[in-house]
Amino acid sequence: MSTHVVTSHNVVGTVSEFDTFLDAHLEQEMLRFTTAGSVDDGKSTLIGRLLHDTKSVYEDQLAAVKQSRVNRASGGHVDFSLLTDGLKAEREQGITIDVAYRYFSTSRRKFIIADTPGHEQYTRNMATGASTADVAIVLIDAKAFLKQGSLLPQSRRHTYIASLLGIPHVVAAVNKMDLAEYSQKNFETIRDEFYALAKKLGLKSVEAIPVSALEGDNVVTPSVAMPWYKGPTLLEYLETVPLRVHEVAGPMRFPVQLVLRPDANFRGFAGQVSRGILRTGDRVMALPSRRETFVRNIVTYDGPLDAAAFPQSVTVELEDEIDLSRGEMLVAAGSAATHPQVSTRFRAMVVWMHEEPLAVGRTYLAKHTTRTVRATVRAIQYKVDVSSLSEGSTDSLAMNEIGEVAFESNLPLFFDAYQANRMMGSVILIDAVTNATVGAAMLIGLADTSQAPSIRIERATLAIVSGRSDLAARVKDALDVRGERAVLIDDEFIPESSVVAVVRALQLAGVTAITARVLDAETLAALEVFAIAVVIQADELDDEALLASLEVQR
Structure with a gap:
């Protein structure tokens, strides 16, 4: 009977080799890319081919695809699209509906793929999948192009969204x-x-690669059928394209996510460096207070750092005790030209994602970095x-529509234009009642206040429901859930002689006053001097009618 002895030296050597391999893998760059194309352009097939040819598909997955009753590939080819079309409806229709995420790696990089739908009705899905991408692969069907004689509208749409x-x-x-005879002229x-x-849209880094996802030409290996093409294969391009560097090179931005105070001797501000580099000893300015101080320490779980850059998450300890909390920001002190824009009025390109349209006058929650405000x-x-x-x-903007929108918020945002920095220029719009994400916004800059919009919906300054305190409370609650600000002024410490001053102060703060008091003619006359509108409840009006009457079109 033979025996096999494993020495401790061999075990240690094996463990050491594995640790070396693991460390090398963890230190690889991560590239995120998205795909978009028209129906039957071959997006899912291309990704399936990429996964297969890079040996990133398990044998049982490949066997299941080969045995599938759904196979749209001709000539005995494996239908690689089934590797990414995960929903039953996608497989049956041969289209992509949901965003399918896949992961693979090579010896040079790690990759996350977002296979996004190409249909116009799923524009919101595409925007979601592409929002964090470093590279967008736009599929163009060579056969369809030659048939139409130009780029399909869908290809233009996908390039525009990118x-x-x-x-x-x-x-x-x-x-x-x-199917285009591997023709150099056609390509x-x-x-x-x-x-x-691409030039019209202002895209700075563009490339075109002729491929055949079905045959595997120029996907992972160079095509023998297109010897005239001397550029990189698709995988070579993905492995060598430079990753984002301008987030590190730009002026420093550090939104505060959490204030940490474990004991009386330490007060730190936790967050993620959204742009630039933060160094120990740097002079920084807090927004919105504009107080300046110095960075004492940069703390992490693994120990202190001399510097932290995008996208590191760290805790910052400052030299001075300054008022700073979640939603506020540290920026590099110095020239005002390097500071973010600070305003309650801003413009943004919005991709609308909800069944209920975006409309002028509506108020939503706007989440920007760690700050959440009410934006009208x-x-x-x-x-x-x-x-x-x-x-x-x-x-209005219906679901999947895109437009430029001007907002006004209750608190200022500290932002850079989205085209300058994606993290500092992105906003999520949220319905205040359902907490559903209803839109994605890319900030452009300050809103133009010199020209008033043609239609502007504002709330009445005061709603009077004399003798109906129950109705007053219901109206206040209804305005709250709609994201509107309203206050009941029927407080015992507010005498009737102060009602006019209180209503005026609330109006300046953008708040609707509600009262169940019976006001005399002199008070009403004083209110009408400055009020946008004073709505007095009539007996025949129900709650909804009263709410509608509070909207004043200007």
Whole structure:
């Protein structure tokens, strides 16, 4: 009987090799990329081919795909799209509906893929999947292009959304070259039109690669059928494209997420460096107070640091005790030109994601970095036709529509334009009642206050429901859940002689006053001097009618 002895030296050597491999893997760069294309452009097939040819598919997964009763690939090919189309409805219809995330790695990089839907009705899904991408792969069907003679409207829409979301690199994967006779002339025609569109949209880093996802040409390995193409394969491009560096190079931004005070000797501010580099000894300014101080220490779980850069999460200890809390921000002190914009009025491109349209006058919660404010829609400047890229006037944005919107918030935001920094320029819009995410906004800059919007909805200054304290409370609660600010002024410490002053103060703060008092004619006359409107409850009005009457169109 033979025996095998494993020495401790061999075990230690094996463990050491594994640790070395694991450390090398963890230190690899991570690249996130998204795919978008029209129906039947071959997005899911391309990703499936990429996973298969990089040996990133388990044998049982591949066996299940080969045995699937749904197989849209011809000529005995494996239908690689089934590796990413996970929903039953997607497999049956041969389309992508949800955003499918996949992970794989090579010896050079780690990758996260977001396979996003190409249909216009799923624009919100595409925006969600592409919002954090470093690279956008726009699939262009070479056969469909040659049939139409130009880029399809869907391809234009996907490229526009990629530019809107500020994706640093965009690559056109000209697919189905096997059906376009692997022609160099056909590819160059498609490439030139795509480059012209990219230039119009202001895209700075663009590439075009001829591929055949079905046959595997130029996906992972160079194509023998297209010897005229001397550029990188799709995988080579993804492995070598430079990752974002301008977030590190820009002026420092540190939104405060949490104030940590474990004992009387330590007070730190935890958060993530959203832009630039934060160093020990740096002079910083707190917003909105504009108090200046110095960075004493940068603390992490693994020990102190001399510097922290985007996107590190750290705790900062300051030299002076200054008033700073969640939602506020530390920025580099110095020239005002390097400071973020600070304002309660701002413009943003909005991708609307909810069944109930965005409308002028509505108030939403706006989450920007660690700060959440109430933002009221003051005007919709225009709506974008994402197929033709034309702009048109509108008074609302329906689901999946995109437009430029002007907002006014109750508290100031500290922001950079989205095109300058994605983290500092992105806003999530939330319904205050349901807490549902209803829109994604990319900040452009300050709102133009010199021109008033053509339609502006404002709340009445005062609602009087004499003798109906129950109705007054219900109206106040209804305005609260709609995201509007309202206050009952029927407090025993507010005498009737002070009602006019109280209502005026609330009006200046953007708050509707509600009272069940019986006010005399002299008080009403004084209110009408400054009030936008005074609504007096009539017996025949119910709660909803009263709420509607509080909206004043100007």
